[in-house]
Amino acid sequence: MVFFYQFMLGLFASIFVAAAAFVFQWLTVSGALAAILCGTLVIGFGPWYSIFLIGFFFASSGIIGLLKKMRSQPESAVLAKGARRDAKQVFANIAPSIFALLLAFWTKEPLFLWGFVAGIASCTADTWGSEIGVLSPSPPCHLLTGKKLPPGLSGGVSWLGTAASLAGSLAITGLFAAALWLNGKPFSFDLWLTLTALGFCGSLLDSLLGATIQVRYQCPVCHQYTEKKVHHDVATKQFGGLSFVTNEGVNLLTSIVIVTLTVCFFYLKMSTAS
Numbered sequence: 410m411v412f413f414y415q416f417m418l419g420l421f422a423s424i425f426v427a428a429a430a431f432v433f434q435w436l437t438v439s440g441a442l443a444a445i446l447c448g449t450l451v452i453g454f455g456p457w458y459s460i461f462l463i464g465f466f467f468a469s470s471g472i473i474g475l476l477k478k479m480r481s482q483p484e485s486a487v488l489a490k491g492a493r494r495d496a497k498q499v500f501a502n503i504a505p506s507i508f509a510l511l512l513a514f515w516t517k518e519p520l521f522l523w524g525f526v527a528g529i530a531s532c533t534a535d536t537w538g539s540e541i542g543v544l545s546p547s548p549p550c551h552l553l554t555g556k557k558l559p560p561g562l563s564g565g566v567s568w569l570g571t572a573a574s575l576a577g578s579l580a581i582t583g584l585f586a587a588a589l590w591l592n593g594k595p596f597s598f599d600l601w602l603t604l605t606a607l608g609f610c611g612s613l614l615d616s617l618l619g620a621t622i623q624v625r626y627q628c629p630v631c632h633q634y635t636e637k638k639v640h641h642d643v644a645t646k647q648f649g650g651l652s653f654v655t656n657e658g659v660n661l662l663t664s665i666v667i668v669t670l671t672v673c674f675f676y677l678k679m680s681t682a683s
Contacts (some may be wrong), residue, residue: 462526514582
């Protein structure tokens with residue numbers, strides 16, 4: 410019965426939050442429905458503080474996006490989608506983390522919970538790096554070649570974006586540490602440092618995949634690199650990457666890698682210790 414009430418609480422709370430996100434134009438209709446599903450699962454199956462981690466990810470992303478609307482958005486010309494997240498973007502970012510949380514509920518193994526935290530830290534780091542990095546006064550550079558790129562194009566990095574990525578990972582792992590402390594559970598410095606590093610590495614991995622395998626196009630009119638198939642009402646030409654690997658695909662692959670790497674790392678560490 411307690412589980413039923415917890416599940417229903419998750420459903421109603423998620424509906425309220427998703428509705429607010431839709432009103433503030435942080436999510437599309439499909440994105441709001443996806444957020445309701447994800448929020449319900451997190452509250453229903455996760456520890457009490459898990460919803461604060463995923464809620465912080467959505468809220469901080471939305472607030473940063475809202476602040477960006479107050480100024481010119483040069484990255485809008487290169488992104489395939491707008492600032493509002495749809496269902497594909499929501500699931501690509503957090504589906505692997507929620508799967509790890511469900512495994513933590515069923516198996517009672519803490520390493521899956523740590524995989525969930527690292528996955529959310531990675532998503533937050535990547536989002537903060539992308540959203541704040543475009544505000545850098547200097548243009549981003551290609552992660553591998555160092556060539557200057559348009560703001561917002563996947564695979565580009567800047568000092569501001571990199572610092573924002575680290576801050577995003579620190580924010581999630583800091584909330585996790587505070588929640589464990591309030592819950593009276595031990596939390597080691599090594600665990601905090603490892604989860605923070607994994608979250609930050611997720612942002613770097615996302616940039617690396619964006620620079621190598623994510624599809625990129627070039628506009629034949631203005632010769633600008635973009636993620637859009639149509640630019641200036643003209644079909645763009647594929648310039649690099651794999652045609653079937655979109656930004657959502659890169660996000661999903663990154664999340665899977667970070668969650669899996671976290672679980673495997675702590676499994677090996679615990680096996681060695683025993």
